[in-house]
Amino acid sequence: MSRPVRVLSLYEGFFAGGARILHSDVVASLAATGGHEHQVLSLTSAARRDASVQHAHDDARYRRLRDAGVGITTFDRVAGDHPIAPDAFTPAELDRAAALFDEADVVLSLKEQPLSLVLALAQAGLLPSRPTAACLHRSDPTHSGPALGWLRDAADSGAVSATIACAVSTSDAYARAGITASEAWIIDNGIDTRRFRPGTRLERRRIRAGLGIPESAPVVLLAARFDAMKDPGLFLAAVARHARRFPDTHYVMCGSGMTAQNAAFTPLVAESGVDAGTHLHALGLREDMPQLYRIADVVALTSAFGEASPLCLAEGAASGAIPVTTDVGDAARVVEGFGLVTPRDPDRIAGTWEYALAHRVAMRSAAIRARARLDRRRMIDDYRGAISGLLLRDALAA
Structure with a gap:
């Protein structure tokens, strides 16, 4: 592929949490190193969590992605105690999402909660065929509520073609929960040791x-x-x-x-x-x-x-x-x-x-x-390899 690979990441929202820190670090780093163009679609523009309301534009991950040149689209919703169900999306939201999917070569879902949108697009006949990976960050998926079922349905239908787990315990737990995507990667977390260093x-x-x-x-x-x-x-x-x-x-x-x-x-x-x-x-x-x-x-x-x-x-x-x-x-x-x-x-x-x-x-x-x-450099390289693997598998399948 002569042009940059276009990657769309799906977020439930922008709020404090290790998975968002990590995924945003991956996206910003891949965007900065060339060869990729990244977009993020957030299903919400604010979140009510832990006795506070957190607005996406105030979030450090949001700002870092913006600074890295990543385009961010947000739906005018507030994330709460329950993820957004597939039947809750408006026609305008589905049309906007379908356009972003259509522009992408690869789709990454940050955790399983955003997969309600993938199912909604499929049910409406608006889901383009794109290699899609669910990036998983739990060791107890039963606490995902209905989102675990959405992941299972998306994997069974082929709408999700792969999983990327951040730990062995995560991969094992989702396998026990019946998640059977065509491919499963494990990419260990890494951190920016330039930021996290001993103090003088x-x-x-x-x-x-x-x-x-x-x-x-x-x-x-x-x-x-x-x-x-x-x-x-x-x-x-x-x-x-x-x-x-x-x-x-x-x-x-x-x-x-x-x-x-x-x-x-x-x-x-x-x-x-x-x-x-x-x-x-x-x-x-x-x-x-x-x-x-x-x-x-x-x-x-x-x-x-x-x-x-x-x-x-x-x-x-x-x-x-x-x-x-x-x-x-x-x-x-x-x-x-x-x-x-x-x-x-x-x-x-x-x-x-x-x-x-x-x-x-x-x-x-x-x-x-x-x-x-x-250090995170190994993690970034592994995600780059996974994205290439998704594209290769899709090309061979075609």
Whole structure:
């Protein structure tokens, strides 16, 4: 193909989340390196999540894609607790989507939720024949609600011709759920190690001072949204136990809904037994994550389900923080050799934080040595290869 490959990505919406960070990084990077022209179609222009409304144009991923020259089309809808069903799209939305599909050579769906649009186009007789891959980022697809059925229907009909999973646990889970696309790739997550790097002593002192954290105080960081999947209550219960033994430790919580302005947050803190004098910093949604990782000694993950290959563990490790995670998805494989895995028990989690902080010099060094293995360049090349593979398979089929 002499002209650039035209790729259309489907998003449910623009809001905070690891899968959107990763996919937007892939799209922006491929667009910047040439050979591809990228468009994004978002089914919504705002999202109501975690006790806040997030507008697409305010989202860092949206801005980065725009800066990379990626065209973005949004439908005038608000994403909520339930994905948009196939019968909910208007004729005007279907016509606009069909035109974008027609202009594309390859279609990528960020998770399974946007596949309701693919089914709607097919039902209306408006779906052009294009190789389409569903990019999957869960290790428990049963929590996808009706979207799992949409993926199954799209794969069975051939409207989705491939899946791209970000973890072995993800690929296995969707296979168990009956997803049988013609091809299945596994592309491990990667991060931008230029952004996520250890801080200098001066940087760490400045960032800590801005948050009121002493230079020598231990810091445990949770970067997650306020959601049952992330189980912030388990993190807070571990904080309550750890802080009683180590009262000088500071605990940083950041992510959508991780703030006292969320009506459910403060009661959860009280229920978890966190004492009033505990150094708890509830920062809410932040766009300066590289800086926050640089001041952390431990990056924690207490998720209960659904994780595949959590970006926060890799981002924290590349910045010099020690990952301590529950055994979800591929988390244990991600942190092998430089992090710790703990049972879902607040006492055991607090004890693992204690061990990590007691051995922070050696463990921090191990995390920093793993930076090359965590870098994103391999991931970008693998996505480029998958897009080429989709086109080749389509050409051979023709």
